[in-house]
Amino acid sequence: MKDIKIKSALLSVFSKEGLEPIAKKLNELGVQLLSTGGTYQYLADLDIPVQKVEDLTSYPSILDGRVKTLHPKVFGGILARREPGHQGQLENYDIPEIDLVIVDLYPFEQTVRDTKNEDEIIEKIDIGGISLIRAAAKNFQDVVVVPSQNEYQYLQQLLEKRHGVTSLEERKYLALKSFEVSSQYDTAIQSYFSGAQPQSQFVMNYTGEKQLRYGENPHQEGYFYGPLEDVFEQLNGKELSYNNLVDVDAAVQLMAEFKDDKPTFAVLKHTNACGVAQADSVLSAWQKALAGDPVSAFGGILISNTPIDKATAEEISNLFYEVLIAPDFDLEALKILKKKKKRILLRIKDFYRPAKLFKCLLNGVLVQDTDLKKETAQDLETVTEVAPNEKQIGDLLFANICAKHLKSNTIALVKNRQLIAMGCGQTSRVDALKQAIVKARAFGFDIEGAVMASDAFFPFPDCVEIADEAGVKAVIQPGGSIKDQDSIDYCNAHGMAMVLTGVRHFKH
Ligand SMILES: NC(=O)c1ncn([C@@H]2O[C@H](COP(=O)(O)O)[C@@H](O)[C@H]2O)c1NC=O
DSSP states (O other), X not given: OOOEEOOEEEEEESSOTTHHHHHHHHHHTTOEEEEOHHHHXXXXXXXXXXXXXXXXXXXXXXXXXXXXXXXXXHHHHHHXXXXXXXXXXXXXXXXXXXXXXXXXXXXXXXXXXXXXOHHHHHHTSOSHHHHHHHHHHHTTTXXXXXXXXXXXXXXXXXXXXXXXXXXXXXXXXXXXXXXXXXXXXXXXXXXXXXXXXXXXXXXXXXXXXXXXXXXXXXXXXXEEOSOGGGTEEEEESSOOOHHHHHHHHHHXXXXXXXXXXXXXXEEEETTEEEEEEEOSSHHHHXXXXXXXXXXXXXXXXXXXXXXXXXXXXXXXXXXXXXXXEESOBOHHHHHHHTTSTTSEEEEESOOOOOSEEEEEETTEXXXXXXXXXXXXXXGOEEOSSBOOOHHHHHHHHXXXXXXXXXXXXXXXXXXXXXXXXXXXXXXSHXXXXXXXXXXXXXXXXXXXXXXXEESSOOSSTHHHHHHHHHTOOEEEEOOOOTTHHHHHHHHHHTTOEEEEOSOOOOOO
């Protein structure tokens, strides 16, 4: 392991915050400091001995600061290997070695957030700073690089621990942090330039790595990247697992549809809702959602669009569940729910729906818009002689949303704003319907008068026939099959209503 003692440092930072103790410590260790204009002034004002970069390069900062460190006397001192060949060249050209580089880049992302003025934004594309970081990181064998304020604490510890002596491992760690900074910085610039245009490259950059206990199964590693704290606050329970996060996302996507509706409750298992209901109170919505499939609800993910009150909390706490998500919890409710230490309680801040969805497959990434299309009564085309009544229209739209969030092929059966059963993830629509009918009956529901939603069209009239025999009176489906008329004819012959949405909602 190659130890290097820091003898000289170049400091060039946009924000001067947090620099004072580091500069003072470097000075105390006898490190020669070199700085660009503003940073020089800041250090000089603190009476910390420092040399101007301009005195080294014999060039002033020019072009409004676009060129200040971009000079062989600076980059030579950073990029030279500490070996006779390179050191000889430094001597020939009178270039001093620079052992430590500290940079805080121009705040490009912040500027994009703050202004629409393109000239201002372009000026905040840091050129010299990013080059300093890349050069120092490339030469991590001999040079220490601090690419942002996030690493100040790490540097401070290095300086305290071994008085400015650094190991190869420490320098390599900082080089990694540097390339993370430069890649994130360039992604932000690329994303600004691409705007809403389709991108010719797929680039993603999420920070805030969170290692999960494991992935989908214990033998798989798992991580999450992103600012989860913007979506919810965890009030109780064990750490969220990979599968919990997948289910929480499915629950949030579903409940986002009912965000501004009357009290709505949903129970999910493995991303599929096994209970969804609307009522006048959160307690009643919970009871109706649970009744949809009380067996599957065991170990489920629960979500409400309405704060949880004491009465609801008392009932919920009788069930073993993994996660309960709600916009808020009454104090009394929280007290009751927190008694079960492991159960996860999330106070949702934002029913967040991403604009795009990504999926890794084969040797690439699939990208698509999120399915944000939501049908209203105005979008429905009645194609049967019998039209659905107002109550049925409400149930049909409710069933349509449930189906949209269930794995295809799916059928949702709804009665009085309650999902009375569903069949999902089936390879045939008929199987999905049969599964739903068996389930509804198993949990004591009378299907007579229920409505049926299908995520995609009916290629044959078999589904409407089976549904009719079970008691279904109205159907919602996208339409678009060349055999639509067969299903419509069946409905007309049996007094059923059918509406078309014209929108397919597959969920693979
Ligand atoms: N142009 C250059 O040669 C250059 N060299 C360093 N910078 C940046 O200038 C800033 C520090 O400037 P000052 O010390 O003048 O406040 C840092 O954010 C640093 O990343 C530069 N500016 C932008 O590219």
